[in-house]
Amino acid sequence: MDAIVFDQVRGGEVLEEVTLSVPQGSRAAVIASRQEECDLLLRIMLGLAAPDSGTVTVLGQEVGILSEKALNHLRREVAVVQSSGGLVSNLKVWENLVLPLEYHSKLSAPDIEERGTAALQDVGYTGRLMELPAHLSVYQKRQIGLARAIITDPPLAVYQGIFSGLSGSERNALVAAINRFNRRNPERTALFLSTDEAALKDLDINLRISVKGSSAHD
Amino acid sequence: MVTALLDGLVTMIVYLYDLTEMILKAFRDSFLVIREGARPVLSVYLRQVYFTGLEAVKIVISTALIIGTVVITQIVSIAGTGSESLTGKVLVWIVVRELGPLLTAIIVVARSGTAIAAELSQMKIGGEIESLALLGIPPEKYLILPRIFGVATAVVVLTIYFEIGAVLGSFLVASFGWHVPWEQYSQGVFAVLTIWELALSLLKSLLFGLFIGAICCRQGLSVGKSVTQIPQAATKAVMQSLFLLFIIDGIISLFFLIR
Numbered sequence: 001m002d003a004i005v006f007d008q009v010r011g012g013e014v015l016e017e018v019t020l021s022v023p024q025g026s027r028a029a030v031i032a033s034r035q036e037e038c039d040l041l042l043r044i045m046l047g048l049a050a051p052d053s054g055t056v057t058v059l060g061q062e063v064g065i066l067s068e069k070a071l072n073h074l075r076r077e078v079a080v081v082q083s084s085g086g087l088v089s090n091l092k093v094w095e096n097l098v099l100p101l102e103y104h105s106k107l108s109a110p111d112i113e114e115r116g117t118a119a120l121q122d123v124g125y126t127g128r129l130m131e132l133p134a135h136l137s138v139y140q141k142r143q144i145g146l147a148r149a150i151i152t153d154p155p156l157a158v159y160q161g162i163f164s165g166l167s168g169s170e171r172n173a174l175v176a177a178i179n180r181f182n183r184r185n186p187e188r189t190a191l192f193l194s195t196d197e198a199a200l201k202d203l204d205i206n207l208r209i210s211v212k213g214s215s216a217h218d
Numbered sequence: 219m220v221t222a223l224l225d226g227l228v229t230m231i232v233y234l235y236d237l238t239e240m241i242l243k244a245f246r247d248s249f250l251v252i253r254e255g256a257r258p259v260l261s262v263y264l265r266q267v268y269f270t271g272l273e274a275v276k277i278v279i280s281t282a283l284i285i286g287t288v289v290i291t292q293i294v295s296i297a298g299t300g301s302e303s304l305t306g307k308v309l310v311w312i313v314v315r316e317l318g319p320l321l322t323a324i325i326v327v328a329r330s331g332t333a334i335a336a337e338l339s340q341m342k343i344g345g346e347i348e349s350l351a352l353l354g355i356p357p358e359k360y361l362i363l364p365r366i367f368g369v370a371t372a373v374v375v376l377t378i379y380f381e382i383g384a385v386l387g388s389f390l391v392a393s394f395g396w397h398v399p400w401e402q403y404s405q406g407v408f409a410v411l412t413i414w415e416l417a418l419s420l421l422k423s424l425l426f427g428l429f430i431g432a433i434c435c436r437q438g439l440s441v442g443k444s445v446t447q448i449p450q451a452a453t454k455a456v457m458q459s460l461f462l463l464f465i466i467d468g469i470i471s472l473f474f475l476i477r
Contacts (some may be wrong), residue, residue: 043348046351046352048348048351048352068356072351072354072355072356073354074354075351075352075353075354076353076354078352080352082349082352084345084349086345086346086349086352086353087346087349088341088346088349088350089340089341089344089346090337090341095261099258099353099355100353100354100355102257102258103254103255103257103258103353103354103355103360104254104255104354
């Protein structure tokens, strides 16, 4: 079964026709030529933007025909680790970390605390928990973004350009944490969206796909 | 000229309709939030009540004491001392019916309206709204609903504080300035301060709060991608809120107070 299928998807002036499929449990790298393409692929994949043509199926559900409620349900199954960390600026680090669990789950506060603490240890975060994201470094923001993905234990994890602008040691630590997380559940699909193939070295990737942007921008 | 006026009127009605729909959706969503997202939404709501309500208590009570002083001085200068019944009536009419809800709402617009609009627009431009959506958290439930109800709660409670403050302020002046005893003063006030008057005052403040919250959220989320739109959104939120406050005030006065 495929976790993600793009069938003849076109996206305005940014994306040429994209056809790809990512089998469940695989760790795939999708290499685009521009960041815009990665962003649009992600947005189309999770129903935040509609493609001009074609269909997208994620975890067995066709995204284009889902209701808002069903889309939100699908998005809960997909953890996205963004290059910015995807943190909410007026929530503290800890609040950002546990937000999806607090919102979607019925777990008790001690259970959430236990999961959150374990995830922070997994990613090696040593900063302050009651700090606002504005005070964090890019690396720390990505650590929290990854920890947030870890605590939700999703069937599909998407990593969007998260290695750019990091030092060698920071990159290595993040790669190790991601590999550990992905190996923990062989059923979990991992998708790395990047413009730089070299940045993905050392990751357990078993599928590489290149997408072409529209010639209008080339 | 007439066409332009009609256009403006239609635009305003459509806008009012949109805002009303937004508020009604917040009420509908509040039932859904009980099943999912109750804890974080409650946390945002309490934070909003704190920033809009608790942090404004000092300025609201100070303003109320000053307004109470001014109003009682004006009444006594016109009617003289010894006319407690008239003093009570005028005080209730001015403070409880009009100035309490209206001035409190204006203070909230000035303090929190700009803050809400600026915060939400900054979140939108920074991609945080989309990040929330990627977590499967609908922004209208997590961001809009608690802000609308938080502002409404704050305005209602602050209005009560304002009215108590204004009545006490006026009593202090009457007592020190003209040696009016509390019994005499309170008889004049409580004789006209009916449940109806209080209910109308609270209804006004509730509507003011709901619409201020809705307008500021709407303006905050209406920005595009440029940071220069943040101050524009804040300015629009304040101006539209003020304009709507006077319209709502006028409508309520027309419907309920002309008896």
